[in-house]
Each structure stands twice: as structure tokens, then as C-alpha cells.
Amino acid sequence: MQAILVIHNLLRWAVVLFGVWTLINGLTGYFGKRSFTANDNRSNLFFMISCDIQLLVGLILYFNNGWFARLKDLGNNMKDPYTRFFTMEHLTMMLVAWVLVHVGRATVKKAGTDVAKHKKMLIFFGLAIILILASIPWPFREAIARPLFRTS
Numbered sequence: 001m002q003a004i005l006v007i008h009n010l011l012r013w014a015v016v017l018f019g020v021w022t023l024i025n026g027l028t029g030y031f032g033k034r035s036f037t038a039n040d041n042r043s044n045l046f047f048m049i050s051c052d053i054q055l056l057v058g059l060i061l062y063f064n065n066g067w068f069a070r071l072k073d074l075g076n077n078m079k080d081p082y083t084r085f086f087t088m089e090h091l092t093m094m095l096v097a098w099v100l101v102h103v104g105r106a107t108v109k110k111a112g113t114d115v116a117k118h119k120k121m122l123i124f125f126g127l128a129i130i131l132i133l134a135s136i137p138w139p140f141r142e143a144i145a146r147p148l149f150r151t152s
């Protein structure tokens, strides 16, 4: 499980990078009124793929590293911010972000004009990356702090 945890830790940087790249494309696309290009499509796709892999790795950790088992004693566990974060908050927020990314990609594809595509991109992927950034256990978040780069 330690190797899986290292993967989940480091893969976060791919999610963050592709998410920010997508957000920048959405912003420059919408406010710069430029056409929707292959580069826009690529950033969305890479963001979605990185989220998919991260979800899979996260679920492995959730079910095999004792977090799911802690749901049994929900009452007591909810009182502890650390356990509450990893059993409920992290999972829920990241799942919502994952849904936004998938619905976002389908909505962008369907949108008729380039302006509409960039607008949808900005809304769906923008919200998703904000949720993701807010739900990462950054080292400065006292009760739930985890390292920026885990190697073992």
C-alpha cells in the first residue's frame, strides 16, 4: 500500500498541472475570444485522464488502507478532523470534482460555438480544479497535513 500511496501523492502534481493548464486555456479562450483548438481539447483530455487514474488509485487506498473500515464507527470518527477528512471529505469533494470533469468534457464537446465551448470549459473545469485544490491535504493544513513529495 505504501507504493500506492507514493503514486497517489505524486500523481496529484499531474492532476494539478493539467487542471491549471485547462483553466488557463479556458480563461484565455473565453476572454481572448479565440477559437477552440486541439490544444484546448488536449488539456481537457489530459486533465480527465489524470483524474481517472487518481480516482482509481484513491479507491484502492480507501478500501485497502483502513479508511472504509472506519465508517463502522462513524460517530466517533466524525469527531476527529483527520479521520473525517480522509473517510468523508476528501472522497466526497474529489468525486464531485471527477463528475464535473466528465460532465464538463461532454458538455464542451456538445457546445455549438467556440465561445460556448470556452465558457463551459471555464465553468466545469474551473470549478473542478478549485474543489481539487481545496481538498488536497497540503502540508500547511495542520490537522490533515501530508508531504508535498512522498518518496517512501
Ligand code: HEM
Residues within 6 Å of the ligand: 005, 006, 008, 009, 011, 012, 015, 051, 054, 055, 057, 058, 059, 061, 062, 065, 067, 086, 090, 091, 094, 095, 132, 136, 137, 146, 147, 150
Ligand atoms: C483527483 C484528485 C485527487 C487528488 C489530487 C488527491 C490527492 C491526495 C493526496 C496528495 C493525498 C496524500 C497522500 C500522502 O499521504 O502522501 C491523498 C490521500 C488520500 N486520498 Fe486522494 N486525491 C484525489 C482523489 C481521491 C479519490 C477520488 C479518492 C477516493 C477514495 C482518494 C482517496 C485518498 C485516501 C484514502 C487517502 C489517504 C491515504 C492513506 O493515508 O491511506 N483520493 N490524496
